[in-house]
Amino acid sequence: MSLMHRLNTQDADFEARFARVLHWSGETDDAIEQGVQAILADVRSRGDAALLEYTARWDRLHLDHAAALELSSAELRAAFESLGSVQREALQAAAARVRRYHERQLQACGQSWSYRDEDGTLLGQKVTPLDRVGIYVPGGKAAYPSSVLMNAIPAQVAGVGDIVMVVPTPGGEKNPLVLAAAHVAGVHRAFTIGGAQAVAALAYGTATVPRVDKITGPGNAYVASAKKHVFGQVGIDMIAGPSEILVLADGSTPPDWVAMDLFSQAEHDELAQSLLLCPDAAYLDAVAQAMERLLPTLPREAVIRASLQGRGALIQTRSMEEACALSNRVAPEHLEISCADPHRWEPLLRHAGAIFLGAFTSESLGDYCAGPNHVLPTSGTARFSSPLGVMDFQKRSSLIEVSAAAAQVLGPIAATLAYGEGLQAHARAAELRLCHGS
Amino acid sequence: MSLMHRLNTQDADFEARFARVLHWSGETDDAIEQGVQAILADVRSRGDAALLEYTARWDRLHLDHAAALELSSAELRAAFESLGSVQREALQAAAARVRRYHERQLQACGQSWSYRDEDGTLLGQKVTPLDRVGIYVPGGKAAYPSSVLMNAIPAQVAGVGDIVMVVPTPGGEKNPLVLAAAHVAGVHRAFTIGGAQAVAALAYGTATVPRVDKITGPGNAYVASAKKHVFGQVGIDMIAGPSEILVLADGSTPPDWVAMDLFSQAEHDELAQSLLLCPDAAYLDAVAQAMERLLPTLPREAVIRASLQGRGALIQTRSMEEACALSNRVAPEHLEISCADPHRWEPLLRHAGAIFLGAFTSESLGDYCAGPNHVLPTSGTARFSSPLGVMDFQKRSSLIEVSAAAAQVLGPIAATLAYGEGLQAHARAAELRLCHGS
Numbered sequence: 001m002s003l004m005h006r007l008n009t010q011d012a013d014f015e016a017r018f019a020r021v022l023h024w025s026g027e028t029d030d031a032i033e034q035g036v037q038a039i040l041a042d043v044r045s046r047g048d049a050a051l052l053e054y055t056a057r058w059d060r061l062h063l064d065h066a067a068a069l070e071l072s073s074a075e076l077r078a079a080f081e082s083l084g085s086v087q088r089e090a091l092q093a094a095a096a097r098v099r100r101y102h103e104r105q106l107q108a109c110g111q112s113w114s115y116r117d118e119d120g121t122l123l124g125q126k127v128t129p130l131d132r133v134g135i136y137v138p139g140g141k142a143a144y145p146s147s148v149l150m151n152a153i154p155a156q157v158a159g160v161g162d163i164v165m166v167v168p169t170p171g172g173e174k175n176p177l178v179l180a181a182a183h184v185a186g187v188h189r190a191f192t193i194g195g196a197q198a199v200a201a202l203a204y205g206t207a208t209v210p211r212v213d214k215i216t217g218p219g220n221a222y223v224a225s226a227k228k229h230v231f232g233q234v235g236i237d238m239i240a241g242p243s244e245i246l247v248l249a250d251g252s253t254p255p256d257w258v259a260m261d262l263f264s265q266a267e268h269d270e271l272a273q274s275l276l277l278c279p280d281a282a283y284l285d286a287v288a289q290a291m292e293r294l295l296p297t298l299p300r301e302a303v304i305r306a307s308l309q310g311r312g313a314l315i316q317t318r319s320m321e322e323a324c325a326l327s328n329r330v331a332p333e334h335l336e337i338s339c340a341d342p343h344r345w346e347p348l349l350r351h352a353g354a355i356f357l358g359a360f361t362s363e364s365l366g367d368y369c370a371g372p373n374h375v376l377p378t379s380g381t382a383r384f385s386s387p388l389g390v391m392d393f394q395k396r397s398s399l400i401e402v403s404a405a406a407a408q409v410l411g412p413i414a415a416t417l418a419y420g421e422g423l424q425a426h427a428r429a430a431e432l433r434l435c436h437g438s
Numbered sequence: 439m440s441l442m443h444r445l446n447t448q449d450a451d452f453e454a455r456f457a458r459v460l461h462w463s464g465e466t467d468d469a470i471e472q473g474v475q476a477i478l479a480d481v482r483s484r485g486d487a488a489l490l491e492y493t494a495r496w497d498r499l500h501l502d503h504a505a506a507l508e509l510s511s512a513e514l515r516a517a518f519e520s521l522g523s524v525q526r527e528a529l530q531a532a533a534a535r536v537r538r539y540h541e542r543q544l545q546a547c548g549q550s551w552s553y554r555d556e557d558g559t560l561l562g563q564k565v566t567p568l569d570r571v572g573i574y575v576p577g578g579k580a581a582y583p584s585s586v587l588m589n590a591i592p593a594q595v596a597g598v599g600d601i602v603m604v605v606p607t608p609g610g611e612k613n614p615l616v617l618a619a620a621h622v623a624g625v626h627r628a629f630t631i632g633g634a635q636a637v638a639a640l641a642y643g644t645a646t647v648p649r650v651d652k653i654t655g656p657g658n659a660y661v662a663s664a665k666k667h668v669f670g671q672v673g674i675d676m677i678a679g680p681s682e683i684l685v686l687a688d689g690s691t692p693p694d695w696v697a698m699d700l701f702s703q704a705e706h707d708e709l710a711q712s713l714l715l716c717p718d719a720a721y722l723d724a725v726a727q728a729m730e731r732l733l734p735t736l737p738r739e740a741v742i743r744a745s746l747q748g749r750g751a752l753i754q755t756r757s758m759e760e761a762c763a764l765s766n767r768v769a770p771e772h773l774e775i776s777c778a779d780p781h782r783w784e785p786l787l788r789h790a791g792a793i794f795l796g797a798f799t800s801e802s803l804g805d806y807c808a809g810p811n812h813v814l815p816t817s818g819t820a821r822f823s824s825p826l827g828v829m830d831f832q833k834r835s836s837l838i839e840v841s842a843a844a845a846q847v848l849g850p851i852a853a854t855l856a857y858g859e860g861l862q863a864h865a866r867a868a869e870l871r872l873c874h875g876s
Contacts, residue, residue, distance in 0.1 A: 090854035097848075101561055104553060108563070113546040122795070123539055123809050125546070128788050130822055144859050177858050213822040231666070232677050235822035239670050257870050263863035299862050335835075342839065349835075350566050357560070357839035360871050364864040365840050368852040371561050372836035384568055384651040384673035386834040396824040397773075397787075398810035401780065401795035402803050414806040416528035420615050421582050424737050425701035426802040432695050433798050 003291055003305065004274075004312040006284070009322060021313045022330065024241060024271070024379060029221065036196045036225040043200035048207050054197035059139075060171045061192065066208035071179065071190040079179030087177070094369035095149050095184045101371030102157040102390050110158065110390045120403035125396045129159035130235075132210060133393060134202035135187070136217035136227075137178060139168035139194055145181035146367065150374050150388065151217050152185035158393035163187050164212055166202065168194020194219075199226035203234045216388060218375070237388055241379035242271035242311075245363055246332035246352075248323050249276060250339040251283035253359040258338055259290035264364050265334065266307035267300040273311040275330065277323040284314045324348040331382040334363045351382045407433040441729055441743065442712075442750040444722070447760060459751045460768065462679065462709065462817060467659065474634045474663040481638035486645050492635035497577075498609045499630065504646035509617065509628040517617030525615070532807035533587050533622045539809030540595040544828045548596065558841035563834045567597035568673075570648060571831060572640035573625070574655035574665075575616060577606035577632055583619035584805065588812045588826065589655050590623035596831035601625050602650055604640065606632020632657075637664035641672045654826060656813070675826055679817035680709035680749075683801055684770035684790075686761050687714060688777040689721035691797040696776055697728035702802050703772065704745035705738040711749040713768065715761040722752045762786040769820040772801045789820045845871040 007017050042050040048066035056062045114124025135151040155163050165182050169192040182190055205211025214235035227236045245265035262274040278284055317323040331351035342357035353376030367374045375388035411430040418426035445455050480488040486504035494500045552562025573589040593601050603620050607630040620628055643649025652673035665674045683703035700712040716722055755761040769789035780795035791814030805812045813826035849868040856864035
């Protein structure tokens with residue numbers, strides 16, 4: 001059985017096969033939904049008592065007092081200091097690069113602005129950080145310290161005063177890299193809770209866990225469902241689906257490199273998607289051979305094989321232009337332009353979470369330390385959403401100061417429209433300001 | 439019975455009374471939820487046929503063919519031309535000012551940016567407009583042409599190629615101001631559909647209604663529930679609650695002006711909230727007297743009275759500083775600083791959808807024509823969300839181009855962190871790029 005689907009845009013059944021490869025149902029499970037709603041309601045009404053019960057039940061962590069759920073700053077620092085120097089320095093170097101990028105982002109699009117128009121009216125937007133945010137960090141099989149950096153650093157750069165991390169510690173087992181990352185990233189408080197109960201605690205607050213204004217970070221189906229339910233009560237980031245990579249290749253990158261990039265997506269989980277689009281059949285063959293050769297050398301071979309067989313595809317296109325057009329239909333989370341002249345194709349690519357240009361830009365460099373965020377829109381949501389960033393930890397307030405003179409001009413316009421909508425108090429509030437300013 | 443609650447921060451029961459005034463349950467009704475889910479599933483599977491059936495049932499609009507749901511551009515233009523010149527010019531003047539403000543917003547924070555660091559690595563973000571958006575416009579009792587401008591113009595300024603408006607026309611009755619506003623604002627296509635079925639049509643697409651990437655605009659409980667359900671499939675803007683105003687007064691604004699501003703919020707609906715905070719008891723009395731005198735002159739007296747009695751309050755504070763602190767707890771949608779020196783207080787105000795500075799800046803001027811958007815976060819969500827704007831109709835893609843030299847520096851960092859996370863393919867993808875660039 002071949003490792004991946006092989007498609008050709010010139011085949012009569014291409015559209016049907018392409019649709020099958022892309023198909024992913026994000027439908028939530030009714031049983032999960034109901035379980036989550038019960039947990040949310042229970043934590044909301046009973047607070048810490050419910051939180052302790054669910055933590056004992058789901059994470060096998062039995063504590064008498066909710067205060068014991070908190071990890072002290074000293075414990076986070078100790079975890080960092082317990083690491084070897086190579087890991088310590090790698091964490092710090094990655095954090096520094098991520099911080100620098102997000103500081104540029106703050107400068108580029110996170111600043112207050114205003115102007116006065118010719119009649120003296122001041123208009124603008126005041127940009128302020130959120131007061132307090134919650135960062136959900138998965139425990140167990142997908143405990144990623146890099147995600148701590150990618151969520152906490154933009155919040156810190158935005159100026160959030162209180163960054164609260166939650167991370168489940170099943171059976172009491174703590175991941176020292178996650179704790180160390182929290183130290184490096186400037187997390188203010190941390191609690192060993194997870195699942196829907198952690199989302200509830202952050203959204204509603206308990207005696208021990210402070211209520212936050214926004215919750216970000218990835219999680220399993222329970223966490224995703226809980227975040228969707230509390231949306232409105234608090235802000236949330238996107239609801240993440242399986243991770244994806246789409247590689248556009250012109251045949252100039254060593255096939256082993258592209259093979260490993262496809263693997264690095266597939267190793268996340270069985271539902272992850274890896275697609276390679278290229279006009280050159282021989283190159284697709286070469287990558288396929290490289291994959292067959294390299295796959296047995298990888299510890300996560302079984303996950304990779306399941307992912308590639310289920311959702312992977314090598315797709316031969318008529319041209320690079322057609323490959324770009326297909327990529328826009330997919331709107332992939334990660335998009336590698338593994339080409340000799342990536343800037344030729346980049347302008348054609350409209351929808352993607354992150355665009356990696358050139359053979360040296362492996363997705364994994366972006367995942368860890370290039371600087372941009374690795375929390376990206378999945379499952380085609382790059383059509384309408386964006387990487388996590390500083391702006392997700394800020395909010396804007398419009399500023400309006402109408403001068404006395406301008407009120408004379410604006411008043412009749414507003415009154416006309418307000419009367420047209422049947423809102424007479426609106427109209428008269430505008431009219432009361434007439435003739436007073438001159 | 440007095441028109442509004444009267445509170446004093448020095449009273450022993452202030453906190454309890456303040457909490458009761460602020461209380462609003464955004465909980466959704468289970469019956470509505472289930473009805474909405476059935477409609478969404480039906481329109482998703484049966485498309486136009488279901489859309490026609492629901493439109494006949496809920497809007498009493500019986501059509502044989504889905505094509506008859508579309509309003510032509512000629513019909514929108516004709517509606518505009520049918521208006522009297524005062525209304526035509528008011529719509530155009532408001533649109534021009536709203537457009538100008540959002541163009542400034544595009545310049546200030548909606549631009550692509552990138553930089554190269556010292557090792558030649560390119561980092562940045564590419565900002566692109568959404569391809570197609572849907573704008574929900576309520577019909578019936580709350581049909582607001584100004585909302586058409588406020589939703590469509592930012593989309594147009596962002597460069598969205600296809601702006602699709604939906605507006606229910608109960609019994610076939612079209613609101614000429616709404617159609618005219620669609621013409622002025624540059625709406626590309628319009629359909630006479632509403633409710634959860636319109637949200638479903640926009641989210642999933644039917645043979646007649648194109649699938650969009652994001653849905654914005656206010657609606658009733660069915661529309662809000664439907665938007666929340668399709669979130670993820672498409673983008674949505676915020677879920678709006680009742681409208682609110684909070685006025686901070688130092689006693690320098692004519693009491694009639696403030697009274698009318700409080701009315702202009704209350705006239706929206708019975709759940710709207712109007713709050714006045716002031717350290718001066720005599721001024722609160724003067725405003726209360728002005729309200730008693732002015733209220734009987736307003737056609738929407740009954741709605742205003744119900745709103746003020748249920749959710750309105752005059753609150754005497756110890757100081758302006760305390761009033762600002764209370765305002766931050768409310769995080770109001772509309773915040774008027776009706777003071778002689780509004781810029782003294784503005785820096786203290788951290789959470790608000792829009793801040794109106796000075797006595798001449800009535801909220802109603804901002805609602806219609808000052809320029810900033812009138813779609814604002816409600817119910818305290820200004821703690822974490824922002825006015826609708828150009829950025830809501832754009833998305834960002836990270837750009838990363840790691841130079842060969844930089845890959846030698848970043849590779850070991852990424853590999854160390856990836857091995858720490860048990861993601862060996864990630865590590866090896868980074869390592870494959872080592873030694874090749876030098």
